[in-house]
Amino acid sequence: MRFHTRKWIKPxxxxxxxxxxxxxxxxWIDEEAALYVTIQLENKRVVTKYMNEINFVSSAEQGDIIEIGIEVVKFGKTSLTLACEVRNKMTRKxxxxxxxxxxxxxxxxxxxxxxxxxxxxFVKDRLNSSKS
Structure with a gap:
């Protein structure tokens, strides 16, 4: 899983x-998923259709830094299915x-x-192929 975004927990x-x-x-997760899919599909018109069971395993407190990880599980005809994990950057919990x-x-x-x-x-690969 690639962790793309970090957030600092504020009051x-x-x-x-x-x-x-x-x-x-x-x-934050919904926004991260939308950004990830927008970049992958090169289309700003994407919507969240479904999130399955949301399992809060632990929490975070003010001052903690968290990171949001996203990975593609499946490519559908009109959709992308993702998995997400959010963890505490410092403790890795x-x-x-x-x-x-x-x-x-x-x-x-x-x-x-x-x-x-x-x-x-990956955007870097798209940029490299457009230079050829």
């Missing part, structure tokens, strides 16, 4: 127990795991559209 990210608010973390996030590629009409991708592509 505004906390719940009344003074630990990381789960809703804030889920919003898992905070949350989500085994299945389905992101759907949309066409200009706002309806699911085939994306034609079958494997992970």
């Amino acid at each position: 505004e990210d906390l719940n009344p127990n003074q630990t990381l608010f789960g809703g804030k973390l889920l919003a 898992t905070i949350i795991k989500i085994d299945k996030i389905i992101m759907v590629n949309l066409g200009e009409d706002g309806k699911p559209s085939p994306h034609g991708k079958t494997k992970i592509e």
